[in-house]
Amino acid sequence: MLxxxxxxxxxxxxxxxxxxxxxxxxGEVGNAKCGDIxxxxxxxxxxxxxxxxxxxxxxxxxxxxxxxxTELIKGKPVDEALTLTNQAVVEAxxxxxxxxxxxxxxxxxxxxxxxxxxxxxxxxxxxxxxxCNQDCDHCSLEH
Amino acid sequence: xxxxxxxxxxxxxHRRYLIRKGELPLRIxxxxxxxxxxxxxxxxxxxxxxxxxxxxxxxxxxxxxxAAEVLYQARCDxxxxxxxxxxxxxxxxGGSEADNQAIVSAxxxxxxxxxxxxxxxxxxxxxxxxxxxKLAKEGFEVTYLPMDESGIVKVEDVAAAIRPETAxxxxxxxxNEIGTVQPIARxxxxxxxxxxxxxxxxxxxxxxxxIDVEEMxxxxxxxxxxxxxxxxxxxxxYVRKKVPLLSFIQGGAQERGRRxxxxxxxxxxxxAAALTEACAHIDEHYKYVSSLRDALxxxxxxxxxxxxxxxxxxxxxxxVNFCFEGIEGESLLLxxxxxxxxxxxxxxxxxxxxxxSHVLLAIGRPHEVAHGSLRLTLDYTxxxxxxxxxxxxxxEVVDYLRNMSPVWKALEKGxxxxxx
Numbered sequence: 001m002l003x004x005x006x007x008x009x010x011x012x013x014x015x016x017x018x019x020x021x022x023x024x025x026x027g028e029v030g031n032a033k034c035g036d037i038x039x040x041x042x043x044x045x046x047x048x049x050x051x052x053x054x055x056x057x058x059x060x061x062x063x064x065x066x067x068x069x070t071e072l073i074k075g076k077p078v079d080e081a082l083t084l085t086n087q088a089v090v091e092a093x094x095x096x097x098x099x100x101x102x103x104x105x106x107x108x109x110x111x112x113x114x115x116x117x118x119x120x121x122x123x124x125x126x127x128x129x130x131x132c133n134q135d136c137d138h139c140s141l142e143h
Numbered sequence: 144x145x146x147x148x149x150x151x152x153x154x155x156x157h158r159r160y161l162i163r164k165g166e167l168p169l170r171i172x173x174x175x176x177x178x179x180x181x182x183x184x185x186x187x188x189x190x191x192x193x194x195x196x197x198x199x200x201x202x203x204x205x206x207x208x209x210a211a212e213v214l215y216q217a218r219c220d221x222x223x224x225x226x227x228x229x230x231x232x233x234x235x236x237g238g239s240e241a242d243n244q245a246i247v248s249a250x251x252x253x254x255x256x257x258x259x260x261x262x263x264x265x266x267x268x269x270x271x272x273x274x275x276x277k278l279a280k281e282g283f284e285v286t287y288l289p290m291d292e293s294g295i296v297k298v299e300d301v302a303a304a305i306r307p308e309t310a311x312x313x314x315x316x317x318x319n320e321i322g323t324v325q326p327i328a329r330x331x332x333x334x335x336x337x338x339x340x341x342x343x344x345x346x347x348x349x350x351x352x353x354i355d356v357e358e359m360x361x362x363x364x365x366x367x368x369x370x371x372x373x374x375x376x377x378x379x380x381y382v383r384k385k386v387p388l389l390s391f392i393q394g395g396a397q398e399r400g401r402r403x404x405x406x407x408x409x410x411x412x413x414x415a416a417a418l419t420e421a422c423a424h425i426d427e428h429y430k431y432v433s434s435l436r437d438a439l440x441x442x443x444x445x446x447x448x449x450x451x452x453x454x455x456x457x458x459x460x461x462x463v464n465f466c467f468e469g470i471e472g473e474s475l476l477l478x479x480x481x482x483x484x485x486x487x488x489x490x491x492x493x494x495x496x497x498x499x500s501h502v503l504l505a506i507g508r509p510h511e512v513a514h515g516s517l518r519l520t521l522d523y524t525x526x527x528x529x530x531x532x533x534x535x536x537x538x539e540v541v542d543y544l545r546n547m548s549p550v551w552k553a554l555e556k557g558x559x560x561x562x563x
Binding site for chain 1 (some may be wrong): 481511514
């Protein structure tokens with residue numbers, strides 16, 4: 001089997017799919033040319049992520065990592081969500097094939113991009129090095 | 144020694160009976176370009192060969208000579224299906240080996256005469272493309288014929304590309320991904336007239352389309368056993384008698400010194416039986432399978448912003464290949480598998496590489512659309528009922544994936560332009 005049972009579960013029954021029309025932060029990462037785009041919507045109240053939704057164009061692991069990332073940050077304070085790493089997503093999914101690891105990187109970046117959008121909209125100061133530069137071309141990552 | 148047993152239709156009926164009884168899960172195999180189920184006849188011939196003709200065909204005593212007789216019969220059978228002579232057939236380990244040997248041999252022999260130019264297409268199988276690329280690194284000049292959205296090469300382009308130093312023209316008979324059939328007879332006639340060696344990779348065509356190497360002026364042709372219900376790990380290379388062939392596996396004098404190694408007789412006999420069986424039913428299967436294909440193309444054409452890849456005709460009888468905008472192929476395949484449909488895709492994720500299918504890119508599909516490709520390859524073992532089930536499953540899965548795709552949303556909102 002290519003994927004763990006957990007990956008297949010999150011792929012077949014993705015959690016938190018959809019959009020939040022009045023989202024406080026929206027992040028979109030990836031590139032259709034490379035075959036995956038993730039869009040993350042956050043609803044934030046008093047610094048807590050009260051709701052999160054995602055839309056993904058991509059392979060099975062792209063959908064599963066998006067789903068898992070939303071689960072890992074839902075109900076968490078924003079600054080805690082900011083510490084989410086792609087390794088945490090991979091571990092929570094019981095692993096990913098090596099050439100699919102970039103999907104977990106995208107999931108981490110999508111969360112960060114949405115938080116950055118929230119900070120920007122609300123003029124909240126932040127350390128730019130906490131965020132991936134949005135021009136980063138994930139195509140150059142090892143597949 | 145050939146057993147004519149129950150045909151594919153009967154076996155399919157039996158399988159469907161078991162599915163109805165709940166003894167088999169509902170599964171529709173629609174990836175016959177990847178491999179086919181070994182036919183009952185091929186399986187029996189293989190077992191029979193193992194049981195009775197296990198001698199080494201090179202041995203002089205009767206065990207060996209009986210095996211040699213089976214080997215010769217298999218050679219005659221394969222030759223008969225291609226309109227060739229038995230001494231023009233070389234058994235190999237498969238289509239890839241046949242392609243490698245044909246191309247490298249023609250190139251090296253050409254080089255001895257000062258010819259260092261090879262003509263091919265950008266949509267060849269990797270067994271051809273990677274071999275040609277390797278020769279390019281060794282100093283050969285390669286012309287890739289122009290390709291448009293039809294997926295069919297133009298004979299005029301071949302004519303324009305041929306030079307005095309052209310050592311080889313290699314053009315596949317039919318494409319493995321998009322099923323388009325190339326004008327082989329006309330390219331063959333042209334190459335014969337110009338005195339250039341012509342090779343065709345007929346792995347997808349053999350047993351499915353009528354082939355006559357004499358009529359079509361083919362100098363070398365590769366085929367593979369498991370694409371027409373024979374076993375895998377075995378193939379054949381046809382080489383016209385007057386065309387020399389170099390050997391790449393050194394050892395014994397098997398295959399008239401062109402391919403050393405004790406013959407894989409059960410596989411060779413099984414392949415010959417399967418090819419004979421396929422050729423005996425070629426018209427009947429062509430008619431039946433192309434009717435399934437046409438129904439599948441018509442059914443899938445109802446999905447908006449999807450498009451058939453490659454010209455609708457001339458096309459392999461079982462090949463259907465679509466791109467659906469706004470979705471990615473691997474997730475499409477996995478969800479189709481959950482619904483019992485086995486298919487294939489040209490997306491980067493399914494190939495394990497960075498780029499989507501080189502064939503889809505060559506016919507002008509942009510990357511983002513090529514990622515959303517779906518290949519369904521049918522065969523006489525499939526039924527119209529299965530085609531209807533496939534259409535329903537694909538529609539459902541494409542809708543579902545589009546609903547969660549930000550690319551599709553952007554297309555619908557007009558933030559991104561539809562390509563197809």
